[in-house]
Amino acid sequence: MSSRGRPVATSHAQIEAAAFRLFAERGFESVTMADIAAEVGVGRRTLFRYFESKNDIPWGQFASTLDGFRAILAETPDDVPLAEAVQRAVLAFNEYPADAYPPHRDRMRLILETPALQAHSVLRYAEWRAVIAEYVASRCGLLPTDTLPRTVGSVSLALAISAYEGWLAVPDSDLATLLDETMASLRGYLS
């Protein structure tokens, strides 16, 4: 009952793979949606049914990973101090199996080093920040739009991006370690 009508011609994964291949060859800016469509062997119009925009392709299925993020936070015992709970969740969210390492690195490098994608990221990150804000709000009996939850969301994001930048700059560095170091840096700065 679910497989009626014309079958799909491609998939998110296939488009992503083709796109990354071309991005690696020619750079993000000089690859057009028409190029990607041709590479996949599908109509240009169809690409826009799989990804809202060219900028969204490097993000893959990010939105659906946010449920996992919410779950991680929800499972955290309430006796864990708030800041530690958030920090642990951020660490867990960014843990990837070893075999996903090079693709994840390529993806993050592309996102963090391409101006158009840096800009677009804000919109994607907004949902991520909201997940943190909602958690902080629920633990503190506040609204997600109150100062503390909003601020923790923004600052956590800033720290995570900062850590990722270090991770990309230093080969073979460990993201978890860098996240902790970045947090420690901030604590040192504020005291």
Added chain:
Amino acid sequence: MSSRGRPVATSHAQIEAAAFRLFAERGFESVTMADIAAEVGVGRRTLFRYFESKNDIPWGQFASTLDGFRAILAETPDDVPLAEAVQRAVLAFNEYPADAYPPHRDRMRLILETPALQAHSVLRYAEWRAVIAEYVASRCGLLPTDTLPRTVGSVSLALAISAYEGWLAVPDSDLATLLDETMASLRGYLS
């Protein structure tokens, strides 16, 4: 010797004024560059010589205000603790004369509430963050790309935006107070 050739047909200020008028009427997205050009009474092509992109119009002269920001930091005595020096500079940078209040508020509201501008802002903020990173680096004997300077830049920005969001949400609130409160929130969260 400086005023040869055909005289200019408009100015940044005039374009900005016309653009804001239209944005207020119809919203940012539904105003085209052609609309603005017509409102100013100038060719569409000319607009792109005054502003790199439509997204840059709301930013006005931001880039040139960064020199002021640098100056504020440079003038801070070295015996002021680092975090306080940065916080003070951020406050000073965001102090506007009372008569510039409504336009500044409109500008910030537009920037912070329009998705396309939120995204574009990252690119503008990068220079702002760099100013802070350079200051922190010089005070600590580090490189601007090291973890601490970069992190302080990112976090300061996150706090400033968070404060601005509160400022826009609550009529008649004081930005300086909100900046301090946001910073206090963060300190409370981390301790």
Added chain:
DNA sequence: CACAGTAATGGCACTCGACGCCAAAAAGAT
């Protein structure tokens, strides 16, 4: 097997931002 129902595809046309190119306009200088 033919035929209805269904859902994805992809071509076409269009809007809009952005950019390169270049002739025309409008001044000052000689």
Added chain:
DNA sequence: ATCTTTTTGGCGTCGAGTGCCATTACTGTG
């Protein structure tokens, strides 16, 4: 009056993104 300089603005082009709609390729039924 002519030369030089500088800005203007029209034209053409590219690429992202969208609405529209006929076409395609399935599934299920009689």
